[in-house]
Amino acid sequence: MSDAPIILGYDPKTLRERIDVTAAEARLAEIKPFRSLTALNEQVALLRMLGRLDEAFDIAQAAYRQSRFTGAREDAIAARIRRAQVQQFQGKYDVALTELNGCVDEAVTHDWHELAGFALQHRGKVHFELGEITEALADFETALEERQHDGVPPNQLESTKYAIRVARERLGAEAPAETPEEASSGAGRGVSPLDA
Template identity: 50%
Template sequence: MGAKGVTVSYILGYDPETLREQVDLARCHERLEELGDQRSLAALLERVWLLKVQGRLDDALAVSEQSVRVARMAGPRKDLLRARILHATVLQFRGAYAAAEQELTTCADEAEGQGWAALAAFALQHRGKVHFDAGDFDAARADFKRTLFLRQESGAPEDQLESTLLAIEAADHRRSRVAS
């Protein structure tokens, strides 16, 4: 997830070629077992992320759809946006780039409209990753640059700034490879 820092300890780094999280799969599996069938929104969101990074995309999609329903019924708007962003990342991992981009655009626009810079940055960072996966490195770079600005503006932790700088560098590298 990253937005609330819940799963950050499972992230070992980021693959500079794919921008995907490199995770400790054994710890992720253990945590998934610990969560069991908990139905709180926090537990659902964490399960989505854990399932996604383990490559269990069908399960991740089902749980992400459930988390959006739970957030829509019982949570504040920020929680609903977090659930929708995470759902969009599952769509991205499944290769549904257009759907993921549309959802992330809507979430980023709403977050920026509400003045939630950190949440807007979270959505834009992931939209940049969608563009990156789809091969649109100019759009990816633009999203990553906007993310960096928003994260700096909101006082984001150093690890978030570093991941965004890595993403900008990766987009620049890919752009130059495509251009040559």
């Protein structure tokens, strides 16, 4: 397994990941033969970040089907969130929002804080891309609370805190957000199970 970081930071205009394409492609080649749910989920994230959206959607569908067979509802929600991320990148914002609304509701209902934070973070990103900055900020702030509740890894908290700073800057509520290089300080290696 390569130790090269894949996520280098976040674009302050879109909040999308800035990646090392070579490292992402190498990691994808490394895990492509595997069909476990974990491998499929990582493939979805990598393909999405590489802009290979049709492939990402097909793998997201396969991951969702596989998650349904495991019987773990948490796995099914995580797969739905990743599928919605791909739909967001495809420009299917209404579909992505509908999916993420359902994921947020289910995760909150069951007190699955990490999943709720994951869904809220990505619903906020859809709102952000739609120019709905107030809604995005509310989702990011709630995502941070949910993620802190479960003690998620620092790189996931950093991406949420960065999204909050950028959204507040857009609303004129605080000093300018840090540079993309500063935003990369929390980026981890590879793609986490619940990627930021």
